[in-house]
Amino acid sequence: MSVIETTPSREGLPLLVIPNCVPVMVKAFREFLPEFDGICRVRLFTDTMLDEEVLARRMKGADAVIVVGFHVGDDLLRTMSQTVRCIAFGGTGVDNYVNLEQAKEYGIRICNIVHYGDAAVAEHAIALLMEITRRVGEMNADMHEGVWHPLDGMELYGKTMGIVGFGGIGQWVARIARGFGMNIKVWSRHPHEEAMRELQAASAESIHDLFASSDVVSLHLAYNRNTRGIVTADDLDALRAGSILINTARAELIEAGSLAKRLEKGDIYAGLDVFDREPMPEVDPLRVVPGTILTPHAAWCTDTAVRNAVRQCIDSVRGFYTGEATNVVV
Known part of the structure; x- marks a missing residue:
């Protein structure tokens, strides 16, 4: 596991955390991270961790989170709601991964991606x-x-x-x-x-x-x-x-x-x-x-589809920070 951080010393900026990552997406995320310069700090964990306790620790203090490949259970969502105000999912069918009504009650914006692959x-x-x-x-x-x-x-x-x-x-x-x-x-x-x-x-x-x-x-x-x-x-x-x-x-x-x-x-x-x-x-x-x-859930794994998925996640979070609405579900 490695951690990629942008402008970690600028603590006055809000924090975007990507608490885990599918290996094929790491390169695309790294390519797009400079788009957050001056908008927020970014902390990207490059492993495929799925343990909720570890994920919760990694997301502590985040304003926005990009979720890749894990379910946000009600308990985890409650923990995240202490600081998180935007969750961007790197996939479709977002209502299978998070309780949308609960997210709405907490005032958390939920975004997904569409037609990426x-x-x-x-x-x-x-x-x-x-x-x-x-x-x-x-x-x-x-x-x-x-x-x-x-x-x-x-x-x-x-x-x-x-x-x-x-x-x-x-x-x-x-x-x-x-x-x-x-x-x-x-x-x-x-x-x-x-x-x-x-x-x-x-x-x-x-x-x-x-x-x-x-x-x-x-x-x-x-x-x-x-x-x-x-x-x-x-x-x-x-x-x-x-x-x-x-x-x-x-x-x-x-x-x-x-x-x-x-x-x-x-x-x-x-x-x-x-x-x-x-x-x-x-x-x-x-x-x-x-x-x-x-095959191991690989249908979406092409260079173009991966890039499209990451691009939409980045746009959703940028929109959250700049007052725009991109792929907003809740």
């Missing part, structure tokens, strides 16, 4: 899909071991891509899938009539209908109290043999435990970037069930 996540969803259908990684490993063994693949042309949630990421996935010659079918909680027309997408009556009628289903819903477990075991059972499920959104969208049970049947495939517990525990049924491609 739509293309990145969509491309990763397609990468998971391509690994399942064309098995490039598997053949590459064989080739490096001296094994010449072409593997059967699955052609996507003419297949149906079912998309659950049709915001920025879902629409990007649809555009790529259309490029493959796939048919698009959508279930969404919000109307997106112009995008539906543009992408010649059909509308599914229900999530169950989408699962039953698609060759590939990709999840792109925001996770909140209304969408938790929205994909049920019955929906998963509706998948036809040979179907593929892609999830780069949130694991909690799927009814707890139901995906592993469905995969145990061995007749469908799944490409997963998100899990109920992260990092994924060593003992987890999804590690051993057949037909899975797993």
Whole structure:
């Protein structure tokens, strides 16, 4: 762990603390820190610490905090509220990470980031899909071991891509899938009539209908109290043999435990970037069930998306100090 500080001697300036950091974001944060010169002091911790007591100590005396990858529980929020008046989250779905009503009562501004990595996540969803259908990684490993063994693949042309949630990421996935010659079918909680027309997408009556009628289903819903477990075991059972499920959104969208049970049947495939517990525990049924491609919540990790995320965090905090409102949720 290292600590990067700007103008630590100017104690008259307010204090921004970044109490932990994802390694891929450190470079971008360091690049943008000079933008706070004369506005506030900055204290950036470059490790991935998640312990609440340690985080609380690190944030002591801060006026503003950038939160990266940890939940702000009610007790931690209460402690932070002694001095903190702005929390900028380096991610989306902020209401899953902090009690917004409690933050409002404390007079704390809450900011999030939006559409920072739509293309990145969509491309990763397609990468998971391509690994399942064309098995490039598997053949590459064989080739490096001296094994010449072409593997059967699955052609996507003419297949149906079912998309659950049709915001920025879902629409990007649809555009790529259309490029493959796939048919698009959508279930969404919000109307997106112009995008539906543009992408010649059909509308599914229900999530169950989408699962039953698609060759590939990709999840792109925001996770909140209304969408938790929205994909049920019955929906998963509706998948036809040979179907593929892609999830780069949130694991909690799927009814707890139901995906592993469905995969145990061995007749469908799944490409997963998100899990109920992260990092994924060593003992987890999804590690051993057949037909899975797993990645460690990496869909957002591109140079452009990381820079966009950090840029929005910086702008949110600068706006707080300069009297502007950028990506304010509360």
